[in-house]
Each structure stands twice: as C-alpha cells, then as structure tokens.
Amino acid sequence: LMVWLRRCTHYLFIVVVAVNSTLLTINAGDYIFYTDWAWTSYTVFSISQTLMLIVGATYYLTFTGVPGTATYYALIMTVYTWVAKGAWFALGYPYDFIVTPVWLPSAMLLDLVYWATKKNKHSLMLFGGVLVGMSLPLFNMVNLITVADPLETAFKYPRPTLPPYMTPIEPQVGKFYNSPVALGAGAGAVLACTFAALGCKLNTWTYRWMAA
Numbered sequence: 001l002m003v004w005l006r007r008c009t010h011y012l013f014i015v016v017v018a019v020n021s022t023l024l025t026i027n028a029g030d031y032i033f034y035t036d037w038a039w040t041s042y043t044v045f046s047i048s049q050t051l052m053l054i055v056g057a058t059y060y061l062t063f064t065g066v067p068g069t070a071t072y073y074a075l076i077m078t079v080y081t082w083v084a085k086g087a088w089f090a091l092g093y094p095y096d097f098i099v100t101p102v103w104l105p106s107a108m109l110l111d112l113v114y115w116a117t118k119k120n121k122h123s124l125m126l127f128g129g130v131l132v133g134m135s136l137p138l139f140n141m142v143n144l145i146t147v148a149d150p151l152e153t154a155f156k157y158p159r160p161t162l163p164p165y166m167t168p169i170e171p172q173v174g175k176f177y178n179s180p181v182a183l184g185a186g187a188g189a190v191l192a193c194t195f196a197a198l199g200c201k202l203n204t205w206t207y208r209w210m211a212a
Contacts, residue, residue: 006206009206010063010206013059013063013202013206014056014059014060014073014076017052017055017056017059018056018073018076018077018080019080020052021052021053021056021077021080039180040180042140042180042184043137043180043183043184043187045140046136046137046140046180046181046184046185046188047137047184047187047188047191049103049136049140050106050132050133050136050137050184050188050191050192051188051191051192051195052077053073053074053077053103053106053107053132053136054110054128054129054132054133054192054195054196054199055195055196055198055199055202056073056077056199057069057070057071057073057074057107057110057132057199058070058110058124058125058128058195058196058198058199058200059199059200059202059203060072060073061073061110061111061114061124061199062121062124062199062200062203063203063206065119067111067112067114067115067119068111069111070107070108070110070111070114071104071107071108071110071111073107074103074104074106074107075104077103078101078103078104102136102139102140102142103136103139105135105139106131106132106135106136106139107132109128109131109132109135110124110128110131110132113127113128113131114128121200124196124200125193125196125197125200126193128192128196129189129192129193129194129195129196129197130189130192130193132188132192132196133185133187133188133189133190133191133192133193134185134186134188134189135185136184136188137180137181137184137185137188138181138185140184141181
C-alpha cells in the first residue's frame with residue numbers, strides 16, 4: 001500500500017510541476033511581439049523557464065535516481081506545451097513550435113552532471129544549477145532566430161483592437177546594456193541552484209509525508 005501511495009504521490013508531483021511549467025512558459029515566445037520591451041521580456045521569460053525546468057527535472061531525477069530522467073522531464077514539458085499551444089494555434093493564434101525543445105539540451109546537461117558526479121546531490125545543485133541557469137538563456141535565443149517576424153505576423157493576423165497590456169509604450173533604451181542573454185544567464189545561474197535544491201527537497205518532503 002505504501003509503495004502504491006508513494007508512486008501516486010510521485011506521479012501527482014510530476015503532473016503538477018510539469019503542468020505549471022507549461023502554464024508559466026505558455027507565452028514564453030511572446031516577447032517577440034513586445035517590440036519596445038523585447039529584451040526585458042526575453043530576460044524574464046528565460047529566467048522563469050530556467051527555474052521551472054530545473055525544479056521539476058531535479059525532483060524527477062533525484063526521485064528515480066536514474067540519469068536521463070531530467071531530459072525525459074523536459075520532453076514532458078515540451079509535449080505538454082505543444083498540446084497547449086496547439087490549441088491556441090487552432091484558434092488562430094500564430095506560433096512556431098520550434099521554440100519549445102530548447103529546454104532539452106539544458107536538461108541533458110543536468111543529467112550529465114548527475115551521472116558524472118556519481119549521483120552527488122550537492123554537486124547536482126551547484127554544478128547542475130549553474131549549467132542549466134547559464135545555458136538556457138543561450139538556447140532560448142533560438143526563439144529570436146526561428147520565430148516569425150513580428151511585423152509580418154501582425155499584418156498576417158490583424159486584430160481590430162489592442163488589449164491594454166499590448167498598448168505601445170516608450171522603450172527602455174539601453175536598460176540591460178543590450179545583453180539579455182548575459183543578464184538571464186547570470187541571474188539564472190544563481191537562482192537555478194536554489195531551485196535545484198528545492199527539487200531535491202521535494203523528495204524529502206514527499207517521503208516524510210508518506211512516512212507520517
């Protein structure tokens with residue numbers, strides 16, 4: 001019975017974290033439409049994706065103890081997002097699916113660290129956190145290269161009115177020194193270590209809850 005309950009708890013955690021990862025990143029490519037705030041939005045979206053990826057992937061990885069499951073988790077996030085964005089696309093919302101698999105290489109680095117350090121959790125938190133935090137903003141730049149041109153898209157999918165949050169505003173020129181990847185990678189590297197630790201701690205909490 002306890003094994004069955006623990007497995008159910010495990011799958012519930014995976015679904016909850018993966019679904020929330022998807023919800024948080026559902027508009028992760030939309031910074032391309034915020035022309036005046038593109039770099040700011042890009043940095044914020046990169047950090048949010050980094051943190052949601054690493055907390056779920058670390059939880060899954062340390063729960064199973066099998067290198068490779070972090071990449072599998074990233075695949076789950078990718079498929080969930082494809083399904084969700086597919087629904088938006090069916091409603092006429094333009095989106096290029098190429099953007100979501102950028103989570104996979106960062107998750108592969110997490111698996112590599114876990115395997116290379118012989119499943120050392122502290123190394124996973126430190127080295128894995130730094131690698132994922134620094135790599136994902138870099139891979140996320142694929143969004144800028146592959147997503148459709150925003151002006152072309154705007155003419156192709158005209159909207160009669162703009163919602164308030166899409167109203168053009170004055171640009172913040174030079175606010176991030178034209179280096180959103182560096183800013184996202186720097187902040188991500190620090191924060192991802194904390195979230196990797198949280199992912200590991202989720203296991204402890206799960207087991208303690210089951211043992212109570």
